[in-house]
Amino acid sequence: DTAVSQTPKYLVTQMGNDKSIKCEQNLGHDTMYWYKQDSKKFLKIMFSYNNKELIINETVPNRFSPKSPDKAHLNLHINSLELGDSAVYFCASSQVATETQYFGPGTRLLVL
Amino acid sequence: QKEVEQNSGPLSVPEGAIASLNCTYSDRGSQSFFWYRQYSGKSPELIMFIYSNGDKEDGRFTAQLNKASQYVSLLIRDSQPSDSATYLCAVGSGGGADGLTFGKGTHLIIQP
Numbered sequence: 001d002t003a004v005s006q007t008p009k010y011l012v013t014q015m016g017n018d019k020s021i022k023c024e025q026n027l028g029h030d031t032m033y034w035y036k037q038d039s040k041k042f043l044k045i046m047f048s049y050n051n052k053e054l055i056i057n058e059t060v061p062n063r064f065s066p067k068s069p070d071k072a073h074l075n076l077h078i079n080s081l082e083l084g085d086s087a088v089y090f091c092a093s094s095q096v097a098t099e100t101q102y103f104g105p106g107t108r109l110l111v112l
Numbered sequence: 113q114k115e116v117e118q119n120s121g122p123l124s125v126p127e128g129a130i131a132s133l134n135c136t137y138s139d140r141g142s143q144s145f146f147w148y149r150q151y152s153g154k155s156p157e158l159i160m161f162i163y164s165n166g167d168k169e170d171g172r173f174t175a176q177l178n179k180a181s182q183y184v185s186l187l188i189r190d191s192q193p194s195d196s197a198t199y200l201c202a203v204g205s206g207g208g209a210d211g212l213t214f215g216k217g218t219h220l221i222i223q224p
Contacts, residue, residue: 031209041198043156045211055209090155099144099204101212103155 003027004104006091011109013081021076021107023091031055031096032074034066037088037106049074050096081111114139116203118215126223131188133218135201138182143206145177147186150198150217159199160186163206191222 004025013019025032033056034046048056049068063079074091091104115138125131133147144163148156162168162175162184174187184203188195198219202212 033209033211035211040216041150042216043200043214045213048209048211050209056211096209097207099207099212100146100158100161102158103148106155 004091004093004102006089006104006107008107009105011107012112013110014112015081015083017081018077018079019081019109020078021089021091021109023074023076023104025072025091025093025102025104027093027102029093029095029102030071031094032068032071033092033094033101034074034076035090035092035103037090039087043090047076078109081109083111085109086111114142114203114213116201116213116215118199118201118218120216121219122221123218124221124223125191127191127193129191131191131195131220131222133186133188133199133201133220135184135186135215136182137184137201137203137213139203139213140179140182141205142182142203144204145175145184146202146204146212147173147175147184148200148202148214150200152198156200188220193222193224196220196222 031050033048047066052068088106092101094101147159160175172189176185198217200217201215
């Protein structure tokens with residue numbers, strides 16, 4: 001059973017388009033995250049949600065809008081995609097008490 | 113701004129030897145410390161976490177923490193070619209939904 005899953009795995013799109021990435025976890029965790037890993041492999045937190053409530057919103061352009069319909073799901077919608085948005089986006093989950101995070105397989109986004 | 117520093121490498125170690133990976137962090141309030149392994153094109157995979165000063169062993173892996181020096185290390189004994197990967201050090205606040213602060217990773221190569 002996949003613990004943290006993401007769809008799609010690959011996303012190739014044109015500048016200016018809008019796209020969404022979905023994440024689901026079946027670990028029973030109460031906290032979910034979005035991370036961005038750039039071309040230099042630097043992994044950086046974007047957002048975190050605890051029990052569907054937004055906790056962390058790092059300095060991310062407001063073209064990025066996360067949504068958590070329930071504790072097991074966290075989606076990321078990106079408007080007006082730019083070349084610089086090309087990266088790998090990882091979803092992760094944890095129990096808020098432990099912080100031990102488990103990552104999904106990643107979504108490789110390429111903006112042309 | 114929390115920072116986690118790692119030597120990017122590559123660190124080359126002969127098979128069967130001990131690989132030593134190091135990490136320093138800037139935030140003295142950090143309480144939780146993690147090592148993740150990331151193979152090329154894959155997601156970060158949790159290897160170990162440590163919360164208290166001293167050593168923590170799990171199989172061939174030993175994590176070491178020195179909060180006074182703000183230093184974390186990972187030792188890999190009897191290194192195998194399959195250990196070749198990028199190792200990410202991550203630091204957290206010890207609970208909560210703040211997300212982890214990652215270093216840029218050390219690229220480890222185990223030479224057969």
